[in-house]
Amino acid sequence: MKLITFAVPCYNSAAYMHHCVDTLLEGSLDYDIEIILINDGSKDNTGAIADRYAAANPGVVRVVHQENGGHGEGVNQGLRHADGLYYKVVDSDDWVDVPALLRTLEKLREFAASEHPVDMLVCNFVYEHAEDQTQRVMRYANVFPTGRIFTWSDIGFFRPSQYLLMHSVIYRTQLLRDCGLQLPKHTFYVDNIFVYQPLPYVASIYYLDVDLYRYYIGRSDQSVNEQVMITRVDQQVRVTRIMIESHDLDAVRSVHKKLARYMFSYLSMMMTISSIFLILTNTPESLGKRTELWEYLRTVSGRVYHKMKYRAVSALTIFPGYQGRRLSVGIYRLTRRIYKFN
Secondary structure (H helix, E strand, O other): OEEEEEEEEEOOOOOOHHHHHHHHHOOOOOOOEEEEEEEEOOOOOHHHHHHHHHHHOOOOEEEEEEOOOHHHHHHHHHHHHOOEEEEEEOOOOOEEOHHHHHHHHHHHHHHHOOOOOOOEEEEEEEEEEOOOOEEEEEOOOOOOOOOOOEOHHHOOOOOOOOOOOOOOEEEEHHHHHHOOOOOOOOOOOOHHHHHHOOHHHOOOEEEEEEEEEEEEEOOOOOOOOHHHHHHOHHHHHHHHHHHHHHOOHHHHHHHOHHHHHHHHHHHHHHHHHHHHHHHHHOOHHHHHHHHHHHHHHHHHOHHHHHHHHOOHHHHHHHOOHHHHHHHHHHHHHHHHHHHOOO
């Protein structure tokens, strides 16, 4: 068994995937990692580049060629083929910091040698903003203990805009399989499901305070670009509905009160984003879908609906009328400028 599988879904990534793969290869000196490049039906030279990496790095790089299924199916394929004790997804336009990678692998080797390897390792990630060449680091030292293995009962409070994203987590591979993780095809924003659904199955956690993942923001065709998100708002709503369905937060709360508090906050953020972009789409159909989404939450859990309805952030997205929608959008844009999350 390998120590870790890095899955890299690639679609038309020929222009930038080299940087991603080259940084991952810096951790392969002991040959205990594997890198699976998933060519998602690319129409450019991505597949050929992936095959060249595999030929040059036997025993480390493998390639899966698939018909186009979207980012989620790339993650699924990586998980199906993974031989690593741990599993991490790295998008092909992102990369890892090499010194942080080496420290992370060293820590994972400690876990692999123990009787009960931890279920989840959390590291920091860095927003790399191409537009103004700035960086913003997402750290978790205010939330998690450092230097020891801990459980959900030991966590503190997350700040506004501070969430566990795909960029910050490394899951034990078998845990992902055991929880039945299966991401939908042809759907963007499934990284939210990837990080959210397994959380109640996690029994042990370790936080390593290193800036491992570099999250690039700035391509005009990127899924988090505002105009792109408006055109894909139905996919955002689909992901949010799947997250609503995935867990009964009251049941989670009965076992892990602090985890349920965090998951409520995460779901509230997803409801807010979906609502805002349905407002930005600004058609009678999209405004109707916003109402339908909130009604769906109420049918699944009336308690969560009523609590979320009056939560400071998400409540702003259901103000009635034109002026209410205008206020919601204004608050969203102000928040975006402050936190620079896309």
